[in-house]
Amino acid sequence: MPVTPTVKAVVFDIGNVLIEWQPERFYDARVGEARRREMFATLDLHGMNDGVDRGDHFHDAATAFAAANPDWHAEIMMWHDNWADMASPAIDHSVRLLRALRAEGVPCLALSNFGIQTFEIAEKRYDFLHEFDQRYISGHLGVIKPDAEIYARLEADCGVAPGDLLFTDDRIDNIRAADRRGWQTHLFDGPRAFAGRLIAEGLLTPEQAV
Structure with a gap:
């Protein structure tokens, strides 16, 4: 029936x-798995993204996070500048x-x-x-x-x-x-x-x- x-x-x-939605896969292709693992272990990128998801302005959040972590500035800005490639x-x-x-x-x-x-x-x-x-x-x-x-x-x-x-x-x-x-x-x-x-x-x- x-x-x-x-x-x-x-x-x-x-x-x-x-x-x-696989940011780790994106970074593996861009900077290599070893650099990506170090970055994700060092930085709370997903925490930054949670703030954006709560309503923080995307560009402001990314640039502030990059400024606070200058050793990773280029990689952090990839999250902002290449977001459409990560979400695909x-x-x-x-x-x-x-x-x-x-x-x-x-x-x-x-x-x-x-x-x-x-x-x-x-x-x-x-x-x-x-x-x-x-x-x-x-x-x-x-x-x-x-x-x-x-x-x-x-x-x-x-x-x-x-x-x-x-x-x-x-x-x-x-x-x-x-x-x-x-x-x-x-x-x-x-x-x-x-x-x-x-x-x-x-x-x-x-x-x-x-």
Whole structure:
């Protein structure tokens, strides 16, 4: 018998779900693995990026961090100057799933840790970022996952009960935060498994989920 969907909306993370986000891979190609390992062990680059995701101005944050760490100035500015190359490529199968869901009338929301300026860069490169029914971007909200507040803000605004949301994210801490709020969740480890979940939920057919 056909599955009756219990999901009323699908919530997508963006980084490593719809767009690959692997800064370490970028730096390995640019400065070599040894230099990259030393840099990431010495500097809290991801902490700098978390500040941007909370709303810090991207250029100001990068230049201040580079000035504070002059031995790594060139490498830090690569994070700013080559950000679009780090946030690439699109995960094409995931994009097809997003579009298939929307073609079936399933509301699709974005809940992503993204800076204001970096999201503007991504929007210019990836048309599908304009295709969500609603977008909840941390830089605009001033709070990042897995803080409970960002999930509460989505719940209050989207009009869908927490138990009717299906959320996919590649980070287990973000998934656990959603679990605590009663959301349905899927830890993203590739689009094929997520496609299987959407089929199992009755949201897409196997033919639609390829």
